[in-house]
Amino acid sequence: MANSILVLITKPPYGLEEAFAGLRLALAMGVNGMKTSVLMLEDGVFNALAAQKPEAVKMPSNIEATKELYDFEVPVYVVKEDLDARGIPESKLFEGLKVVSAAKAKEMLAEHDLTTTF
Amino acid sequence: MAKTLTILWRTGSMMAMDANVAVKIAMAAKKKGYNVHMFGYGEGVTAVKKGQRPKRFPNVGEELEQAGKEGVTQAVCETCFAARGFERGEEIPSAKVGSLTNDLFKFVSESDRLVTIAR
Numbered sequence: 400m401a402n403s404i405l406v407l408i409t410k411p412p413y414g415l416e417e418a419f420a421g422l423r424l425a426l427a428m429g430v431n432g433m434k435t436s437v438l439m440l441e442d443g444v445f446n447a448l449a450a451q452k453p454e455a456v457k458m459p460s461n462i463e464a465t466k467e468l469y470d471f472e473v474p475v476y477v478v479k480e481d482l483d484a485r486g487i488p489e490s491k492l493f494e495g496l497k498v499v500s501a502a503k504a505k506e507m508l509a510e511h512d513l514t515t516t517f
Numbered sequence: 518m519a520k521t522l523t524i525l526w527r528t529g530s531m532m533a534m535d536a537n538v539a540v541k542i543a544m545a546a547k548k549k550g551y552n553v554h555m556f557g558y559g560e561g562v563t564a565v566k567k568g569q570r571p572k573r574f575p576n577v578g579e580e581l582e583q584a585g586k587e588g589v590t591q592a593v594c595e596t597c598f599a600a601r602g603f604e605r606g607e608e609i610p611s612a613k614v615g616s617l618t619n620d621l622f623k624f625v626s627e628s629d630r631l632v633t634i635a636r
Contacts, residue, residue: 401628417635420527420559427617433626513631515525 403434405511408443412461413453418446421517422464429471436511437468438504439496440478443517444485447477449493462493469495478504520629521552525621527635529560530577536564539634540580543589554624555584557593557612559635565593565612566603578609585611592620 406425410417421437428435439446446461453460465475477492480501489498499507508514524543528535536557543553557564569578585591592615593608608614615621625631 401625401631404625404631416559424558424617424621427622428625430618431622431626433622513625513628515631515633516635 401433401512403436403511404428404513404515405507406435406437407514407516408437408439408446409441409516411442411445412451413456413458417517418443418461419459419464421515422461422468424515424517425468425473426464426471429468429473434511435468435471435473436507437465437473437475438478438499438507439476440481440504442485444477444481444487447482447492447496448487449491465493466495476504476507519550519552521554521627522546522630522632523554523556523621523624523628525556525558525631525633525635526561526564527557527559527633529563530566530569531563531571531574533636534575535634535636536561536577537575537580539632540577540584540589542632542634543584544587547584547587547589552627553584553589554628555581555589555591556621556624557591557597558617558621559594559597562593562598562601562603565591565608567607567609582609582611585609590624592624594621 526539591612
C-alpha cells in the first residue's frame with residue numbers, strides 16, 4: 400500500500416509531452432488525497448521559468464499545470480544545482496516553487512513510498 | 518499477503534520493445550506471486566489497440582490480452598486514447614479505457630512497487 404508518491408520531471412516543457420503528463424499525473428494523485436510531491440531536475444528545471452510562452456507553440460501551459468497542483472497542496476521543488484548548471488537564477492522562476500539542494504532531493508526519494516519519472 | 522506491482526508504460530506499440538518488455542516484467546512478477554497492474558499513458562495507449570497486425574515483430578496487443586487472461590489488470594488513459602483518434606470499443610478486451618484520477622490512483626495506492634517504462 401502506497402501513501403505517497405514523488406513525481407520526477409526531467410524533461411523540458413514543450414516539444415515533448417513528458418513534463419505536462421507528469422504534472423497531470425501528480426494532479427490525479429493529489430486530488431485523491433495522496434501525499435504527492437513534484438521534483439523538477441535536470442532539463443526539467445526549464446519548466447520553472449516564469450517567461451514561458453506556450454501560446455507561441457499552441458501548447459497547454461506547464462505553468463498553469465504546475466499552479467493547479469498548489470490548490471491541492473502538492474509542493475513543487477526545483478533542484479538548485481540543475482538551475483545553476485543551466486544559468487537560470489532563482490529570480491527567473493515563477494512563484495510558489497521551492498528551490499532545494501541536490502542533497503535534499505536525494506532525501507526526498509527516500510521520504511516517498513513510490514517514485515515515477517517523466 | 519501478496520505484494521502489488523504497478524507498471525506505468527508510456528511508449529507505443531511499434532518502433533520500440535518497451536511495451537513488450539513491460540508485459541514480460543508483468544508476467545514475471547505474476548509468476549512470483551505479485552498482484553500486477555499495468556497502466557498505459559501517453560503513447561502507451563496505442564499498445565491496447567485492437568486488431569494490430571505487425572508483420573515481423575511480436576504482437577503486443579496479443580501479449581497484453583494473454584497477460585489479462587492470467588490476471589494482470591490493465592487500464593489506459595482515456596484522454597490520451599481519444600487524443601490519438603481511438604474510440605471506446607477499439608481497445609483489446611483485457612484493457613479498460615480509464616483515467617489517471619480513478620484507475621491509476623487505485624493502482625498506485627494499492628502498490629508496493631511502481632515501475633515506469635518510458636523513453
